[in-house]
Amino acid sequence: MASYEELANSVIRGNAPKVIELTKSLVESGCDPLEIINQGLIGGMNVVGARFKVGEMFVPEVLMAARAMSSGVEIVKPLIAEGDMPSAGKVVLGTVKGDLHDIGKNLVAMMLESAGFEVLNLGVDISPEKFAEAVKEHQPDVVAMSALLTTTMLAMKDTIDVLAEEGLRDKVKVIVGGAPISEEFAQEIGADGYAPDAASATELCKNLIGQAS
Amino acid sequence: MSHSITELIKYMDRAKTGKRVTLKEWDYEILPKTLKEIAKKYGLEKTCDPKNPVNTDLELADQFFKAGVEAALRLGLYNDDTETIITVTEEELMSSVEAAPAELPIGKGREQVVIKARKPSDGVPPIYGGPLSIQMNEEYYIPLIETTLKSRLVDVHEGPSLDTVYGSPLLANTPYETAAGFYEARLRKEAQFRAGRQGMGNMLISSSSTEYGNLAAFSLFEQPQIALVLIPSALKTNYCSLHKCIQTLALGGYIESGSPNMMGGYTAGPECSAIASIADDLLQFSIHQAHMSGAPVYDLRYSGNCGRHALWSQTVSTQAVARNTHLIMLKTINQVAGPCTEMFYQESIVGFVANSASGLSYTIGPRSAGGKYKNHLTPLEIWFTSAVFKGAAGLSLEKANEIAKELIPKYEHLHANPPIGRSLPELHDIKTMKPIEEHYNLYMKMREEAKALGIPMPADGVLC
Numbered sequence: 010m011a012s013y014e015e016l017a018n019s020v021i022r023g024n025a026p027k028v029i030e031l032t033k034s035l036v037e038s039g040c041d042p043l044e045i046i047n048q049g050l051i052g053g054m055n056v057v058g059a060r061f062k063v064g065e066m067f068v069p070e071v072l073m074a075a076r077a078m079s080s081g082v083e084i085v086k087p088l089i090a091e092g093d094m095p096s097a098g099k100v101v102l103g104t105v106k107g108d109l110h111d112i113g114k115n116l117v118a119m120m121l122e123s124a125g126f127e128v129l130n131l132g133v134d135i136s137p138e139k140f141a142e143a144v145k146e147h148q149p150d151v152v153a154m155s156a157l158l159t160t161t162m163l164a165m166k167d168t169i170d171v172l173a174e175e176g177l178r179d180k181v182k183v184i185v186g187g188a189p190i191s192e193e194f195a196q197e198i199g200a201d202g203y204a205p206d207a208a209s210a211t212e213l214c215k216n217l218i219g220q221a222s
Numbered sequence: 223m224s225h226s227i228t229e230l231i232k233y234m235d236r237a238k239t240g241k242r243v244t245l246k247e248w249d250y251e252i253l254p255k256t257l258k259e260i261a262k263k264y265g266l267e268k269t270c271d272p273k274n275p276v277n278t279d280l281e282l283a284d285q286f287f288k289a290g291v292e293a294a295l296r297l298g299l300y301n302d303d304t305e306t307i308i309t310v311t312e313e314e315l316m317s318s319v320e321a322a323p324a325e326l327p328i329g330k331g332r333e334q335v336v337i338k339a340r341k342p343s344d345g346v347p348p349i350y351g352g353p354l355s356i357q358m359n360e361e362y363y364i365p366l367i368e369t370t371l372k373s374r375l376v377d378v379h380e381g382p383s384l385d386t387v388y389g390s391p392l393l394a395n396t397p398y399e400t401a402a403g404f405y406e407a408r409l410r411k412e413a414q415f416r417a418g419r420q421g422m423g424n425m426l427i428s429s430s431s432t433e434y435g436n437l438a439a440f441s442l443f444e445q446p447q448i449a450l451v452l453i454p455s456a457l458k459t460n461y462c463s464l465h466k467c468i469q470t471l472a473l474g475g476y477i478e479s480g481s482p483n484m485m486g487g488y489t490a491g492p493e494c495s496a497i498a499s500i501a502d503d504l505l506q507f508s509i510h511q512a513h514m515s516g517a518p519v520y521d522l523r524y525s526g527n528c529g530r531h532a533l534w535s536q537t538v539s540t541q542a543v544a545r546n547t548h549l550i551m552l553k554t555i556n557q558v559a560g561p562c563t564e565m566f567y568q569e570s571i572v573g574f575v576a577n578s579a580s581g582l583s584y585t586i587g588p589r590s591a592g593g594k595y596k597n598h599l600t601p602l603e604i605w606f607t608s609a610v611f612k613g614a615a616g617l618s619l620e621k622a623n624e625i626a627k628e629l630i631p632k633y634e635h636l637h638a639n640p641p642i643g644r645s646l647p648e649l650h651d652i653k654t655m656k657p658i659e660e661h662y663n664l665y666m667k668m669r670e671e672a673k674a675l676g677i678p679m680p681a682d683g684v685l686c
């Protein structure tokens with residue numbers, strides 16, 4: 010019989026066909042679907058996250074691992090009652106208006122996804138109105154904004170203002186990040202949190218969602 | 223034919239008919255997988271030796287060049303705006319590389335300098351442009367530049383950049399950018415005049431990233447000046463970049479084009495990032511009709527390139543292009559420590575020696591404090607980095623590697639949390655621009671240390 014460890018290792022190697030094969034075999038042998046996810050699939054992804062953090066794995070490999078994990082999740086998902094499906098929360102993420110820097114933002118997305126968050130990555134050059142629309146449409150727990158330029162970080166405040174004008178501000182937590190952003194700036198513009206890197210962004214989202222619920 | 227708008231339009235037309243792929247497919251599949259396949263085919267996997275941060279194996283560099291050519295031909299540039307790939311034929315790639323200039327004169331009269339293609343260990347000193355586009359308060363622009371340009375160690379003028387125009391916040395992608403283009407151009411002229419450097423060459427423009435700022439700034443200078451065409455990321459282009467290329471060609475300027483290859487990101491490890499960097503260099507001369515390329519390698523973990531892996535990747539790719547072509551390359555050397563810290567000077571010695579010895583033609587620097595903190599830039603860091611860059615001309619790669627091996631262990635543990643140093647008003651009296659004693663002493667001490675390591679340090683002409 011396939012083991013959780015074997016499954017986790019296939020996730021780490023980004024081998025999607027193997028992940029599918031092992032997940033099916035675990036399901037057939039009667040293993041608990043939630044355990045397959047938590048111990049095998051997410052378990053593998055946790056190792057990937059840790060290796061990425063210390064520079065032992067690079068973005069393309071992490072993405073392949075994330076894809077392999079999702080192909081396993083797809084198989085187990087129908088077997089789990091909707092409310093029981095582990096989801097850490099929903100995050101709408103984008104780089105603010107006028108700013109095209111996307112590498113850091115995409116890393117944040119990747120780390121959040123690996124930690125079990127559902128991420129709607131809106132892309133770059135996202136206007137306050139587009140953020141607001143996305144909040145209406147997807148009702149996320151968190152809105153995360155990235156800015157790398159002093160000339161665009163002010164658009165974060167505009168976005169928070171638009172969310173308030175549209176009556177959406179109280180429905181979401183807002184977090185900000187990017188090279189020129191600091192904790193003080195985050196407080197000044199009325200954001201709920203700031204994180205200096207992708208790994209701590211994940212922690213921040215977990216904490217904020219924990220507080221809210 | 224080189225540098226022609228008709229050629230550029232030919233490639234733009236190709237964006238309309240090129241293969242359509244989504245950004246995700248390009249970033250997550252096509253780019254990393256192609257690079258990986260090529261690295262394997264040419265036997266380049268795991269060739270990075272972090273114990274020897276400056277590559278000294280020139281045959282290996284030549285092998286990387288072949289891999290880079292294949293990557294350029296197989297990949298081309300992805301156009302973000304049309305979501306299509308612009309590819310080039312082998313004939314087009316090679317003829318544009320052949321037709322590219324090996325020398326570019328910039329500046330007028332006694333301010334003229336010639337940016338030249340160099341070879342590894344070339345005895346001809348490279349050209350230094352400065353300072354980099356680091357954000358500054360408006361009121362510091364003229365004092366900083368007037369003082370900085372008093373030293374002949376700075377050949378070409380680029381930064382700093384502003385985040386306000388006449389006191390109003392400069393908002394990206396708005397008419398404030400056009401205003402910033404004109405405004406910064408005027409400040410430049412004033413500061414150059416005060417320093418007695420009228421007619422010196424310029425990289426345009428620091429405070430605006432769009433075609434609006436480019437056009438505004440170009441209209442105020444006699445040509446040729448150099449346009450800063452930063453493509454959206456490695457092996458990509460977009461309409462903003464193409465706008466800038468057309469404007470620059472039509473106005474008689476020079477195009478510098480490229481983008482950093484983020485090691486650890488889509489271009490993966492040091493080997494694949496080196497291959498991407500070479501391909502990026504080569505493609506600028508056809509698709510963008512560039513006069514010089516700019517495709518450095520940065521380590522994504524700390525957004526710099528004075529640590530082992532990024533330094534190795536940048537040296538091997540620079541050597542590859544320098545040995546196998548006569549292309550003019552501009553690459554930035556990125557410190558993460560800030561002004562008046564020992565780490566800044568150590569990173570600078572390592573980075574500027576390694577790149578100068580590897581055959582780099584031109585750099586813009588420094589990126590003190592990673593370029594992230596406002597006003598964290600002073601003339602002393604600018605002069606120091608230029609002196610090292612020029613002084614290292616003619617040094618062997620073995621010597622550069624020896625220096626890197628000695629200094630990197632002193633700072634690499636601080637990459638994640640570097641000392642950001644102090645700002646201009648903390649380190650200089652803004653009225654007289656005199657440095658505080660501690661700042662001056664550290665500068666002089668580190669010049670002596672550089673000399674003791676075997677780097678002949680040209681004088682700055684102001685303090686020494």
Ligand code: B12
Nearest residue numbers: 109110111112113155158159186187188206207431455593
């Ligand atoms: C790569 C780069 C580019 C690339 C961008 C490629 C891309 N597709 O992203 C290119 C070449 C296109 C570029 C262009 C420009 N750039 Co630029 N760029 C950089 C550089 C060197 C690295 C950024 C990076 O990717 N780092 C790696 C990632 C992993 O780090 P990160 O982005 O900081 O993200 C991490 C954290 O900040 C955090 N994080 C990020 N987002 C978020 C969001 C949330 C919610 C949270 C919690 C956390 C978080 O987590 C991430 C992962 O750990 C920085 C230098 C620097 N020190 O940052 C300059 C820099 C940001 N750029 C700068 C400038 C000036 C520009 C231009 C204006 C230049 C010009 N004159 O044309 C243009 C602007 C284009 C535009 N409209 O956006 C300046 C900004 C100065 C300032 N304070 O405003 C910098 C600091 C360079 C400098 N002066 O030294 N740039």
